[in-house]
Amino acid sequence: MKSLKLKTKVILWTTVMMIGLFVSYNILQYFVMNSWMIHYEEQSIENKMIAIQNLYGDQKLSSQFIKENKSFIHSINEKSETIRILDENGESIIAVSEEELLQVPSHSVQNGHFELIKTGDDRLLVYRESLNGTNFAVEIIRNMEIFDNLLAQFGLVMFLSGIGAVFLSLVGALFISKQIVRPIQDISQTLTIIKKFGLKERVQVQPAQDEIAELANHFNELMDQLETSFNQQKQFVEDASHELRTPISVLNGNLMMLNRWGKNDPEVLEKSLNSSLKEVNRMEKLVKDLLELSRLDSEKIKNVSILLENPQYIIEKVINDFQITHPDFSFSLQTTKGEALAITEGHLEQVLTILIDNAIKYSNDEKKVNIYYHQHELTVQDFGIGIPEEDIPFVTNRFYRVEKSRNRKKGGYGIGLSIAQKLMDNYHGKLSIKSQLGEGTSVTLTFPKSI
Known part of the structure; x- marks a missing residue:
């Protein structure tokens, strides 16, 4: 079983399951029908027994009286049925049947109980009851041949239906296996193509949203x-x-x-x-x-409630450090409704240092850097050489250069903005850039209210 392909397993299990369900249903149906028909026959026999008991009523019964009044027994007798009235010794006083008399040993039947007795190829349903409390007894014997023939025909129909069910199960299993296995085969084939020719190939997705x-x-x-x-x-x-x-x-x-x-x-x-x-x-x-x-x-941000309550302290610290190392530059901080930022002190200092360092590197004669802190946003503005509009979407890529020698001459490798972008991504924030050639660049950090 372990070595079989998935398609074969699906076909096998689906077929076995459907056949099992069909066989179980047919067996249940067979026994239910058998039980229902036997119950129907028992009800019919009980009704006849009541009619016979009513016929003799409170009459003083004797063998002669019973023989003289057997015409009614003849009238209610059916095909494949024998009605007998027995004396106290179990001997038959009268026996009525349209065909060959049916007989069973007297000791094999108890009064007031139905018995299903097998005699040769036939099954006989027998019911015996005392006649109005006397020593006489009424015995009704019904041959179940017609009933058994009906059950046999029913069984044949179920057998032929079973063969059809097997065929339909195979067809259904083939269809189901195809629907299940084909997408998996597509993925397998795609993996084979990818292994040979690279990562360009993709799986064709079926319209069904399953x-x-x-x-x-x-x-x-x-x-x-x-x-x-x-x-x-x-x-x-x-x-x-x-x-x-x-x-x-x-x-x-x-x-x-x-x-x-x-x-x-x-x-x-x-x-x-x-x-x-x-x-x-x-x-x-x-x-x-x-x-x-x-x-x-x-790195994954584990603490989902990081909130720096006093970011302005870190901002001023970074600005003071740059004022010491770059005394020829002017740094301006403007704060309006500054709120807590969802970032750690160390990472805020790191990303702000990257942005101010870039602003200094790419400044022209106007050596001025403005920092704006408003609510959940932090902007660093310079008045330097600027960035061409077509290059702005790519400047956060690793090693990307607007000009081939620009970063090397400035002492950089084009990694700083990549680090800043990655930091903002990790904190579910946003880094956006606005720039014009010859006028300067503004980089804005937008922080979420919480993470």
Whole structure:
């Protein structure tokens, strides 16, 4: 059974179940009909017994009297039936039958009880009762041959119906198995194609909105996610390799130069060491940012009631830190109806630092950064070079550059906004960007009221 295919199992179990139900129903129907017909015959015999008892009434009974009044017995006698009146010794006084007399041993029947007696190929239904409380007894014997023939015909009909039911069960099982297995086969075939040719293939979803269609939809969604993740991973590896190639090339060039002749020239040695240290620091920052992104990808916000009651303290702290490191910049904080934010102190400081750092990097002559804190929104505005409109949807992608050398010249790798976006996603918030070339950029963080 374990080695059978699913389609075969569905056909087998469906057929067995339908045949089992049909056979059980027919057996039950057979016994119900048998019981009903026997009960019907018993009722008919009891009615005749009452009529005979009423015939003799309170008469003083004798064998002669009974013989002289047997015409009524003849009138109520039916085909395949024998009516006998017995004396106290069990001997027949009269016996009436339209056919051959039916007889059973007197000791095999108890007064007041129906007995079903098998004699040869026939079944006899026998009922015996005392005649008005005397020593005489009335015995009615009915041959069940007609009844048995009817049951036999009924059984034949059920048998032929059973053969038809088996055929219909097989047809139904084939149809059901096809409906169940075909979508699963489609998924299996799609997986085979994906294994050979990649993640582009998808399962055709059937119009019926059932569990199989739901499974196919989930499968396609999973393939979409896998394809997106695969493409992102591929792009990530390519970008990371590209970003690491430049500092490694610089380090390699400096070391080769020092190894050949530069180590004897103090000025060249100092420049090479400074350049190498700069590239090492850049690689260190890149690795740190990559690890941070990896951590954020797997991080789940467990506390669903995070609420920072005094975010302005963190905002002012970050601004003060930048004022110390960038005294040539002007920082302005405007707060109107600022409310608690659904984020931790550490993550708020991290995302705000990223946005202000970008604002400083891409500022022009107007070295000014405005921070707006209104209700559940936090906006960082600069007056720098701006971002082309067509690039705005992509600037939060990892390693994305508006210009090929823009981030490298500014000392970045295009990961900061990716980290900020991931942080906001983890807190079910939103990061939106508005920008115009030559005028500046505004980045707005919108926090949920609670998570």
